[in-house]
Amino acid sequence: MAWLNDHGVKPFIFDTTVLYSGGRRLGTDALATAERHGFTEEYLECPIVIADGLDGRDVIDLPAGYPHFKTVQVASVLDSTQGFVIFSHFKGHLASGFGGAVKNISMGFASRAQKQRMHADVHPVLNRKKCTRCGICAEICPTGAARIVGEEYPTYDLDLCIGCAQCIAQCPELALKILWGSDVQVFQEKLVETAAAIWHRIEAKTVLINALIKISAECDCLPGKMEIIAPDVGFLGGYHPLSIDAESVNLVGRTTIDSAHPYIDWQRQFDYAREIGFSDTIR
Ligand code: SF4
Ligand code: SF4
Known part of the structure; x- marks a missing residue:
């Protein structure tokens, strides 16, 4: 952070409010939760921002034009920020098989309403x-x-x-x-559409890092101690969410994800990305 500051960059770390009750539904609660987990401004050496506003209303609508979403709603930080480093924990997920950069971009930027739209009709x-x-x-x-x-x-x-x-x-x-009841295939398609609409807007100003450590069977938002399904690999950098996720899957092993979630066709994330032309943006 000191290096960034020395080069005239004003870094901050952001998250968005979530749908469910508990410690992250309101921005003030989210900041308190971050502090309880040690993510303070002193430790991070930069401000922490709740990017859709403390009340979750600081949002904008992006054009999408996909089968599920004609528009997607995201935190306004997407347009007001000059560059992003998307840092994603790669792990298993109960509805998408795995969660990596695609899932982090879609759920991470999404407004609460967009999160609800992705989870269910x-x-x-x-x-x-x-x-x-x-x-x-x-x-x-x-x-x-x-x-x-x-x-x-x-x-x-x-x-x-x-x-x-x-x-x-x-x-x-x-x-x-x-409502949480979306079909897992539809859920993955909605994740991909949301990520694609966001990516079109930020690809020129974004780099990605996937953290392949503490690779748990389930999403970080679930409470309790998580089962670890693979040894630590390290950190992977990239310039496209699909390629960094594909390489993460290769490094962790397809059979590892299959074993953790045998009934989820997680390949759907990649197939659908091809169907809607998201893969065409890989350079
Ligand atoms: S009036 Fe609407 S927004 Fe207010 S508490 Fe009832 S359901 Fe919620
Ligand atoms: S009633 Fe329907 S259209 Fe109105 S805010 Fe709720 S979901 Fe949207």
Whole structure:
């Protein structure tokens, strides 16, 4: 960091807010969680930024034009920053077989609403016991599908609803059910589409590092001690998320990932990237 500062660069480390409750749903909680784990500004020698804002609303929409997503919604830091180093922990994942640079770019930049769209087909399901009738869902709904009249509970017109997930993402009480039930193939396709739309915007100003250490069977967001499925390999650098992930798979071993997640066709990430032309951007 000192070297970067000496060369006139103003580095910072960023994360985005997550869908689920706990220590990272709100930006303030995410910063406190980071500090509890030792990721302080003093230790990192640079600021830590919650890139979609402390309330998760500092977002922009990017054109995508893919079968699942015509647009994708991401943290505004994507456009306001001059360069990125995408640092991804390579590990297993319960819905995509493995998670590497593609998954980190898609979930890491995505707004809460985009995270919901990737995880499942969306429609609001209200839990009245949690709802305070604050009206935020009706205020932010882009189509008027979410409505609240007087002191009544909100209603959601599914004929008008476009499944954008803004209401689920912004409800301060988590009164709208978070849906996790997407098919694993569709989930991977949505990851790839989101990463591709982001990559088109940042490829000229981005380098990638995959950390092939502590390679666990499951995603880092799951609680508890993780089963380690492969010995440490080290760190891998690259200039395209598909090529760095492909090389990471080779180094860790395809059979290692198959053994950890025998029912997931994780190759779908690469195949679908070819189908939508994402692989064409490898130079
Ligand atoms: S944002 Fe949440 S708490 Fe507020 S009215 Fe909508 S569902 Fe209820
Ligand atoms: S998912 Fe989007 S369109 Fe549907 S009710 Fe919620 S905010 Fe409105």
